Amino acid sequence: MAPKTLYDKIWDAHVAHEADDGTCLLYIDRHLVHEVTSPQAFEGLRMNGRTVRAPEKTIAVPDHNVPTTLDRLKGIENEESRIQVEALDTNAREFGLVYYPVDDVRQGIVHIIGPEQGWTLPGMTIVCGDSHTATHGAFGALAHGIGTSEVEHVLATQTLIQKKSKNMKVEITGKLSPGVTAKDITLAVIGETGTAGGTGYVIEYCGEAIRSLSMEGRMTVCNMAIEGGARAGLIAPDQTTFDYCKGRPNAPTGETWEAALAYWKTLHSDDDAHFDKVLTLKGEDIAPVVTWGTSPEDVLPITARVPAAQDFSGGKIEAAQRSLDYMGLTAGTALCDIEIDTVFIGSCTNGRIEDLRAAAEILKGRKIKEGMRAMVVPGSGLVRAQAEKEGLADIFIEAGFEWRLAGCSMCLAMNPDQLQPGERCAATSNRNFEGRQGRGGRTHLMSPAMAAAAALTGKLVDVREMI
Amino acid sequence: MEKFEKLTAIAAPMPLINIDTDMIIPKQFLKTIKRSGLGVSAFHEMRYNLDGSENPDFVLNHEAYKGVNILVAGDNFGCGSSREHAPWALLDFGIRCVISTSFADIFYNNCFKNGILPVVVTEDELQLLMKDAEKGSNARMVVDLENQQIETSDGEVISFDVDQHRKHCLINGLDDIGLSMEKIASIDAFEAQMAQRAPWV
Numbered sequence: 030m031a032p033k034t035l036y037d038k039i040w041d042a043h044v045a046h047e048a049d050d051g052t053c054l055l056y057i058d059r060h061l062v063h064e065v066t067s068p069q070a071f072e073g074l075r076m077n078g079r080t081v082r083a084p085e086k087t088i089a090v091p092d093h094n095v096p097t098t099l100d101r102l103k104g105i106e107n108e109e110s111r112i113q114v115e116a117l118d119t120n121a122r123e124f125g126l127v128y129y130p131v132d133d134v135r136q137g138i139v140h141i142i143g144p145e146q147g148w149t150l151p152g153m154t155i156v157c158g159d160s161h162t163a164t165h166g167a168f169g170a171l172a173h174g175i176g177t178s179e180v181e182h183v184l185a186t187q188t189l190i191q192k193k194s195k196n197m198k199v200e201i202t203g204k205l206s207p208g209v210t211a212k213d214i215t216l217a218v219i220g221e222t223g224t225a226g227g228t229g230y231v232i233e234y235c236g237e238a239i240r241s242l243s244m245e246g247r248m249t250v251c252n253m254a255i256e257g258g259a260r261a262g263l264i265a266p267d268q269t270t271f272d273y274c275k276g277r278p279n280a281p282t283g284e285t286w287e288a289a290l291a292y293w294k295t296l297h298s299d300d301d302a303h304f305d306k307v308l309t310l311k312g313e314d315i316a317p318v319v320t321w322g323t324s325p326e327d328v329l330p331i332t333a334r335v336p337a338a339q340d341f342s343g344g345k346i347e348a349a350q351r352s353l354d355y356m357g358l359t360a361g362t363a364l365c366d367i368e369i370d371t372v373f374i375g376s377c378t379n380g381r382i383e384d385l386r387a388a389a390e391i392l393k394g395r396k397i398k399e400g401m402r403a404m405v406v407p408g409s410g411l412v413r414a415q416a417e418k419e420g421l422a423d424i425f426i427e428a429g430f431e432w433r434l435a436g437c438s439m440c441l442a443m444n445p446d447q448l449q450p451g452e453r454c455a456a457t458s459n460r461n462f463e464g465r466q467g468r469g470g471r472t473h474l475m476s477p478a479m480a481a482a483a484a485l486t487g488k489l490v491d492v493r494e495m496i
Numbered sequence: 497m498e499k500f501e502k503l504t505a506i507a508a509p510m511p512l513i514n515i516d517t518d519m520i521i522p523k524q525f526l527k528t529i530k531r532s533g534l535g536v537s538a539f540h541e542m543r544y545n546l547d548g549s550e551n552p553d554f555v556l557n558h559e560a561y562k563g564v565n566i567l568v569a570g571d572n573f574g575c576g577s578s579r580e581h582a583p584w585a586l587l588d589f590g591i592r593c594v595i596s597t598s599f600a601d602i603f604y605n606n607c608f609k610n611g612i613l614p615v616v617v618t619e620d621e622l623q624l625l626m627k628d629a630e631k632g633s634n635a636r637m638v639v640d641l642e643n644q645q646i647e648t649s650d651g652e653v654i655s656f657d658v659d660q661h662r663k664h665c666l667i668n669g670l671d672d673i674g675l676s677m678e679k680i681a682s683i684d685a686f687e688a689q690m691a692q693r694a695p696w697v
Contacts, residue, residue, distance in 0.1 A: 045686035046679045052661045054679060056686050058697045066579065068529035079673070086697075094527065109527035116529050153697060160578040160602060174578035174602050177531075178609035178672070186676045188683055192659070224514060225572040225598055258575065260601050281696035289696045324514050344513035344570050351512065441577075443523045450546070462518040462576060464541045 032299035034196045035265050036231045039171040039296070043154050045188055054188040058153040058170075061139045062089040062126065062180070064117035065443070066158030070181035071120040081124040082187045088148050089121040090129040092138045093443045097406050097433035102132055110444065124184075137409025137435040140164040140377040144248065145409055147277025151266035151293040156183055161377045161459065162261075163254040167247035168274070169266035169296045171231070174255065194260045197230035198304040201238035203312035208493040210387065211246030212379060212457070212476035214238065214310075215253040216318045220328030221308060227259030230306060233298060234264050238312035244273040245383035252378045253459055256325040265297040317492055319364055320461045320474040322352030327461070331479070331491045335362045355463055356471050357451070364489050369473070371454040372403040372484040373466070375433075376440035379457035379477050380408025382415050388481035389421040391495055397429040398487035404431040404446070406438040430484070442467045455483040498611040499669035500641055503592050505565035507637045508555050509629040513570035517577045517603060521585040534581055535588030556589075560632025566639065568622065568629040569596045573614075574603025583610045593639045595646070597622050608662045609672065613641055615656045624652065641667055 033041070046054040060083075067089075074080065081087055094110035095101060105111035114131065121128035127148075129136045135146065140161055143149040149165045155172035156162060158180040165172035175189065183189055199218055219226075232254050239250065247264050254262025271290060274280045281289045316330035327349075329336070337360035338350035353360065358367070374380075374388050385407065397403050405425050407413035413435055416422050422432050439446040440458035448454055448470025457480050461472040473489060482492040525537040543554045550557045556564065567573075567586075573596040574582060583606045586594070594607065595615045607614045617625065628635060628648040635649035641663060646654045665672065676683075690697060 046682040048661070050660055052659075054676060054683065056683070056690065065526050069531050069580075072529070073673075077673070107527070113527050113529060150696065152694075158578055158580075160576065162578075176578055176580035176583075176602060176606035176609060178580060178606065182673050182676065185673050186680070186683060187687070188676060190661075190672055190676065224575050225600075228572070228598055228601055255602075258572070258600060285696050289694070292694065324516075344511065347511070348513045348570075441523050443526065460516075460518070460576065462516045464522055465518050468522070468541055468546075 032302040034298040034302040034304065035169060035233055035263050035296055036171065036196055037302070039152055039154065040193060042152065051192055053191050055154060055191045057156050057183050057187055057189055058086060059143070059148055059155040060087045060183050061143055061155065061157035061162065062087060063093055063139050063157070063159060064091045064113045065093045066177050067120065067180055068113060068116045069177050070184055071124070073181045074184055079185045081126065081184045084125040085127065086187065087184065088127045088143065089117060090136055090139050090142060091117050091131050093437045093441065095131050095436040096444050097436045097438045097446060099434060101434055134410040134414065137412065138377045138380060138437055140252070141380055141408035141412065144168065145411055147274060147280035150274055150280065150289070151270060152296050156189060160255045161252050164248050164252040164377055166251035166254065166262040167244060167264050168270055169263060169293070171261055171263065173261040194231045195229055195305040196303065197227060197232045197259065197306040199232050199234050200236040200307070200309045201234065201312050202236045202309060203238060204241065205238055205312045205315060208317055208478065208496055209315050210476040210478060211242050211249035213315050213318050215250045216320070216325070216328045216474060217310060217315045218308065219253060219257045219325050220318065221310065222257045224256060224324055224326045225258045227254065227257040230259050231261045231263060232257070232259045234262060239264060240267065243383055244269060245381040248381065249378055253325065256459060266293050317476065317479050319479065319489055321356065321358060321364060322349065323355055323461055323463050324348070324352065325459070325461060325474065327352060329364060331364055331489060333364055335360050335364065365491060367489045368487055369453045369455050369483055369489065370400070370402065371448060371452050372401065372480050373439040373454055373456040373458065374404070374477050374480050375406030375408065375438055376458035377408065378459040380406060380412065382412050384457065384477040385412065385416045385421050388477040389424040391478050391481040391492065392428040392485070393424050395428055395485050397484040401429070401484055401487060403429060403484045404433055404439070406433040407435050409435045439466050441465060455480045455489065497669045497671060500592060500611055500613050500666045502641065503565060503639045504636050506561060506563055506633050507566035507568050507625070507629040508561045508564045509626045510555060510567055510569040511626055514572045514575055515569055516575045517579050517582040520574070520582040521579065526579055526581050531584050532588060534585035535590065538585040538589040558632065563590070565590055566593045566595065566637055567591055568625045569594060571597045573599050575600040578602045580606045583607050583612050587612055595622070595625055608666060611666065611669065613639065613666060615639065615646065617654060617656060621654045624648065625654070
């Protein structure tokens with residue numbers, strides 16, 4: 030038998046129908062649903078007299094619109110946001126989906142609660158009307174974002190019309206230096222490939238530096254596969270994965286667990302499997318990085334200086350100039366001289382317990398710069414509870430951070446957590462697009478430890494100076 | 497879904513690379529529970545000033561591009577989020593075809609579900625089409641899906657590739673779900689086999 034990649038194996042195990050031209054119906058094991066990209070899909074089902082084929086495999090949670098302030102159970106002020114969350118509530122109940130409403134302690138960002146509740150398991154196919162579905166690839170699950178028409182298709186048929194992508198391998202060898210995290214890996218990779226470098230591919234991340242990451246770190250890496258243009262990111266499951274899954278509410282138990290485990294252990298790329306594209310980075314070469322522009326590929330080590338548009342070529346010259354203008358930056362400025370006024374720690378990229386621990390480690394016994402607006406938004410109600418149990422919440426509050434309830438929050442600013450024009454934010458989220466965190470808002474992406482350090486100094490700063 | 501056969505229309509040049517889905521339709525417009533009505537908000541932050549007036553520098557606000565149906569855009573168009581609101585907004589604005597050197601994967605898929613044809617061309621071809629689009633309402637570009645060709649206003653012809661299944665659906669305005677429902681026996685069989693093989697799923 031020809032050697033296969035991990036992607037090949039998961040793909041082959043899910044083809045329910047293949048047409049002569051290679052167009053497949055890929056069976057979907059888990060369908061995650063949130064309020065923003067689903068109402069039109071449910072409406073489509075109703076209009077056509079269709080139903081949800083596998084409601085027990087369809088998991089719904091409101092996350093994008095929900096306020097994160099402590100008084101949120103009073104209701105959502107913005108009428109459109111409220112209607113959208115109410116529509117999800119109606120749809121989830123009417124179609125009998127697995128559902129975590131806003132007043133459930135298990136509510137949170139869809140990509141955080143899927144793994145937390147054991148819905149995400151190795152070898153699965155997982156989709157969601159959300160590009161950061163790539164997160165679940167950390168478990169060796171084939172997971173990617175889809176549009177609303179495809180959401181409707183999956184609801185109705187539990188399959189997706191797909192053609193196979195190509196295989197790409199991203200290997201991170203060796204060890205990471207102190208102060209360098211999963212976020213720095215994933216940003217550094219996008220800095221290398223560009224935001225279109227992964228288009229048409231599924232990326233498998235491997236190498237010692239990846240193996241050494243916790244599940245939380247692996248999720249951070251895979252989460253941003255989409256920012257490199259890849260359909261999905263994958264990491265082969267290993268003991269770290271199995272230990273994370275075991276005992277989760279929806280993970281198998283007893284004999285079924287043993288059977289699952291035996292299968293999961295086969296989920297790795299064969300030794301001589303073919304990859305269409307390979308990128309190798311040395312873990313030791315990766316520094317703490319930040320973004321300077323308005324594309325996630327605008328990545329530089331914190332020790333660098335703001336580039337000039339002329340440093341680039343082709344269409345990137347105009348794009349870089351536009352970014353510099355939007356960001357209000359001058360070429361040649363040291364990145365660590367850039368002053369910020371806002372810090373956002375959270376999102377499906379960095380809203381897990383380990384991220385909060387890393388930020389708290391920097392903040393312990395210190396105070397954020399006066400006038401700084403800083404908030405921590407845990408990725409789920411359970412992450413929040415865990416952080417409170419560990420005393421992290423007290424550290425954040427004493428440092429001067431706002432301690433919020435779970436949701437997507439200022440990552441995309443659909444709820445009231447937004448930047449004002451000209452405000453500059455150190456953010457642990459995933460996109461620095463123009464207007465992403467609020468019209469005219471300026472976003473610098475970085476790791477939780479780097480964002481925490483920036484909150485203390487009021488400037489972008491090399492976290493290695495503070496550990 | 498509206499059929500796409502042959503489109504003869506004004507094209508607008510948007511040479512910026514990495515035009516992302518937040519630019520195409522910013523988040524505040526994702527709160528709708530409908531598919532329609534997003535055209536007025538397409539490219540909102542580039543198109544309108546903070547006071548709500550039209551930004552005269554934005555290409556689609558120029559008189560020469562009123563009634564535009566085709567966008568000729570820089571590389572990696574539609575990168576970012578999975579929001580189908582992006583093609584919904586373009587369609588509602590009147591865009592039926594986007595031409596670029598590459599598209600983000602999810603956006604590309606979403607176009608076909610909404611009767612929009614995304615066309616991938618080479619860098620040289622894009623430059624040629626960009627120049628043609630600069631003529632505005634003085635020119636018409638012809639996009640012929642059946643023959644997989646674009647003809648500039650000067651009569652230059654560029655061929656393009658498209659997945660045959662997608663082409664078939666677009667030309668006939670076919671609904672994917674209806675087509676997949678015809679294969680329900682295969683799905684039933686697969687699901688039964690999966691329940692045996694992987695009961696934890």
